[in-house]
Amino acid sequence: MKGIILKGIGGFYYVRTEDGVIECKARGKFRYDSMKPMVGDEVDIDLDKNNKGFIVKIHERSSQLIRPTVANVTQAYVVFAIKHPDINFDLLNRFLVLCEYNNIKAKVCLNKVDLCTEEEKKEIKDKINDIGYDVFFINAKKKEGLDDLNSGLKDNITVLCGPSGVGKSTLINDFIGSIHMETGNVSEKIGRGKHTTRHSEIIEINEGYLVDTPGFSTLDMNFINKDELKNAFPEFDDYIGMCKFRGCNHYKEPGCAVKEAVEDGKINKSRYEFYIKTFNEIQDGGNKKW
Numbered sequence: 129m130k131g132i133i134l135k136g137i138g139g140f141y142y143v144r145t146e147d148g149v150i151e152c153k154a155r156g157k158f159r160y161d162s163m164k165p166m167v168g169d170e171v172d173i174d175l176d177k178n179n180k181g182f183i184v185k186i187h188e189r190s191s192q193l194i195r196p197t198v199a200n201v202t203q204a205y206v207v208f209a210i211k212h213p214d215i216n217f218d219l220l221n222r223f224l225v226l227c228e229y230n231n232i233k234a235k236v237c238l239n240k241v242d243l244c245t246e247e248e249k250k251e252i253k254d255k256i257n258d259i260g261y262d263v264f265f266i267n268a269k270k271k272e273g274l275d276d277l278n279s280g281l282k283d284n285i286t287v288l289c290g291p292s293g294v295g296k297s298t299l300i301n302d303f304i305g306s307i308h309m310e311t312g313n314v315s316e317k318i319g320r321g322k323h324t325t326r327h328s329e330i331i332e333i334n335e336g337y338l339v340d341t342p343g344f345s346t347l348d349m350n351f352i353n354k355d356e357l358k359n360a361f362p363e364f365d366d367y368i369g370m371c372k373f374r375g376c377n378h379y380k381e382p383g384c385a386v387k388e389a390v391e392d393g394k395i396n397k398s399r400y401e402f403y404i405k406t407f408n409e410i411q412d413g414g415n416k417k418w
């Protein structure tokens with residue numbers, strides 16, 4: 129039987145299958161393996177003669193986050209506030225690069241729309257669309273503008289990320305609150321303390337899954353090397369193979385198609401500058417902690 133791990137506590141894994149959620153243990157081989165089951169894993173399970181579940185196979189992962197520890201996240205809602213705190217574009221770019229690096233599709237959610245004017249909205253939207261990402265304006269406090277984000281959960285494992293104070297917890301509660309109201313199971317999710325350590329979990333919602341804690345906290349600094357960095361800018365993809373030198377870093381090399389595209393205004397200049405700044409932060413040859 130196939131399923132997906134919703135949560136893991138104390139050696140037990142709760143696996144969503146066609147026949148409901150089944151409590152499973154991992155077969156011995158996984159305990160000694162570096163590849164332990166993770167929340168989000170697609171697994172095969174067997175039932176023994178006492179109807180106890182065992183994980184017998186873990187399918188290949190498309191992505192693997194460390195904090196929270198969740199496999200196969202497909203999508204990130206990258207949450208920033210329009211104001212309070214103001215958008216820090218450097219930080220936004222970091223989140224976007226981390227998403228690309230982790231093979232996760234990013235959608236930019238701009239919260240606290242109640243605090244800005246239409247002109248301000250347009251200006252920010254143009255800027256973010258220009259670097260190639262969709263923008264969703266929301267008011268998490270009043271649960272406004274959430275329809276597209278709610279329907280976007282379908283068929284995805286979604287994590288919310290973004291800096292402190294932008295409304296991530298409010299938004300997670302908006303999503304989870306609606307589902308728990310539907311199922312009448314409100315109590316479990318109320319009063320989730322900020323400082324209590326808890327296991328992460330993916331919550332079934334709108335035919336998809338939502339990671340119930342924010343990911344990529346600003347403290348999460350991933351390892352990334354220069355080639356991985358280059359590949360984390362989707363706007364460079366159109367120019368792959370067009371630079372004069374193979375393995376061009378789009379930096380000081382002559383005949384660089386990416387640099388030409390920047391000069392022609394086809395690639396956003398501030399994103400390119402962010403690329404160069406980050407490139408310089410990464411030491412030659414090896415991985416450097418951001």
Ligand SMILES: Nc1nc2c(ncn2[C@@H]2O[C@H](COP(=O)(O)OP(=O)(O)OP(=O)(O)O)[C@@H](O)[C@H]2O)c(=O)[nH]1
Binds near residue numbers: 269295299322
């Ligand atoms: N004006 C306004 N305030 C909001 C909105 N959404 C959330 N807030 C407020 O913003 C503050 C921060 O919200 P949180 O949900 O705690 O933010 P967070 O991103 O989870 O913050 P951390 O836990 O520090 O990472 C709270 O006081 C919220 O009430 C909104 O749409 N408009």
Ligand SMILES: [Zn+2]
Binds near residue numbers: 381387
């Ligand atoms: Zn180049």
